[in-house]
Amino acid sequence: MRRANEHGPLLVVGSTGKTGRHVVERLRRLGEDVRPVSRSTSVRFDWFDEATWETAVSGARAAYLVDSQDENAGERMRAFAPFAVERGVERLVLLSARGWDDSGEPELLATENALKDSGAAWTILRPTWFMQGFTEDETLSAPVRAGELRLPCGDGLEPFIDAEDIAEVAAAVLTGGGHQETTYALSGPRALSMGEAVDTIAKATGRAIRYVPVSEEDYVAGLTAEGLPEEQARFVAKLFGWIRDGEDAHLSDGVQRVLGRAPRDFTAFVARAAAAGAWDD
Numbered sequence: 028m029r030r031a032n033e034h035g036p037l038l039v040v041g042s043t044g045k046t047g048r049h050v051v052e053r054l055r056r057l058g059e060d061v062r063p064v065s066r067s068t069s070v071r072f073d074w075f076d077e078a079t080w081e082t083a084v085s086g087a088r089a090a091y092l093v094d095s096q097d098e099n100a101g102e103r104m105r106a107f108a109p110f111a112v113e114r115g116v117e118r119l120v121l122l123s124a125r126g127w128d129d130s131g132e133p134e135l136l137a138t139e140n141a142l143k144d145s146g147a148a149w150t151i152l153r154p155t156w157f158m159q160g161f162t163e164d165e166t167l168s169a170p171v172r173a174g175e176l177r178l179p180c181g182d183g184l185e186p187f188i189d190a191e192d193i194a195e196v197a198a199a200v201l202t203g204g205g206h207q208e209t210t211y212a213l214s215g216p217r218a219l220s221m222g223e224a225v226d227t228i229a230k231a232t233g234r235a236i237r238y239v240p241v242s243e244e245d246y247v248a249g250l251t252a253e254g255l256p257e258e259q260a261r262f263v264a265k266l267f268g269w270i271r272d273g274e275d276a277h278l279s280d281g282v283q284r285v286l287g288r289a290p291r292d293f294t295a296f297v298a299r300a301a302a303a304g305a306w307d308d
């Protein structure tokens with residue numbers, strides 16, 4: 028019979044990324060034994076190199092999973108999740124995305140489905156767009172720093188979430204009970220337009236920054252001119268189109284349900300990021 032690793036470390040896959048980094052910090056603050064892994068950590072883990080999996084999962088009792096974020100993500104999860112469960116990693120927490128469910132594109136749910144079929148005690152986190160996109164994702168942060176953000180979002184609204192809230196939810200789910208076979212949709216406390224988001228950053232930094240709504244075609248042309256393959260550019264434009272069309276504006280209560288408090292607000296995030304010099308030259 029399979030034995031669970033009751034006292035082993037908590038594995039964090041994608042530990043150097045926008046959420047994983049905060050998951051590691053949060054778990055350490057809680058006094059947990061953490062094993063951070065990615066392709067660049069001392070314990071190396073690569074979704075595409077199965078020889079790295081055994082050491083990564085060995086003795087771990089639960090795992091936070093950021094998938095490989097490409098067309099192979101579902102197939103990789105379908106191989107990895109049962110591999111981990113077989114070795115006693117009972118609880119698997121997957122970072123997914125809120126929009127995938129409404130996208131009408133079943134392949135975007137491939138990693139969620141693989142996790143559910145794995146026999147793990149699974150929990151799925153479906154966040155909205157991260158506030159940290161404005162500081163850590165070049166698609167948004169570079170134009171903001173340059174003073175003009177051009178996106179095909181019109182006046183559409185998005186309830187951006189703070190990655191630190193996602194991490195706090197993940198840490199609670201990894202260490203507490205009652206979250207099995209549950210999907211949590213996670214959003215920030217209010218929906219903002221890109222114009223409002225940029226104005227908030229401009230006010231906090233004292234920099235002149237403006238948002239310019241553009242057509243989807245112009246946006247794709249801009250990205251491909253910068254060297255992005257057209258298929259990827261169209262996918263990014265489609266995601267922004269969901270914001271423009273109002274499909275992502277609603278709020279979700281996952282943070283309240285797991286943490287019993289409201290999510291962090293965008294203005295507080297911007298104040299913190301500005302003080303840390305996120306948009307300085």
Ligand SMILES: NC(=O)c1ccc[n+]([C@@H]2O[C@H](COP(=O)([O-])OP(=O)(O)OC[C@H]3O[C@@H](n4cnc5c(N)ncnc54)[C@H](OP(=O)(O)O)[C@@H]3O)[C@@H](O)[C@H]2O)c1
Pocket residue numbers: 040041042043044045046047064065066067068072073074075093094095096122123124125154155156157158160164
């Ligand atoms: N950004 C948003 O607004 C947003 C909104 C909703 C949902 N999401 C979801 O969030 C996920 C991304 O999470 P994140 O932002 O925390 O991560 P991230 O900042 O994109 O970082 C990716 C992490 O995965 C690691 N990684 C990349 N390729 C790997 C591989 N082949 N094998 C092992 N590790 C690999 C990276 O480290 P190394 O490079 O060192 O390997 C890094 O730690 C995606 O699934 C996305 O759909 C994002």
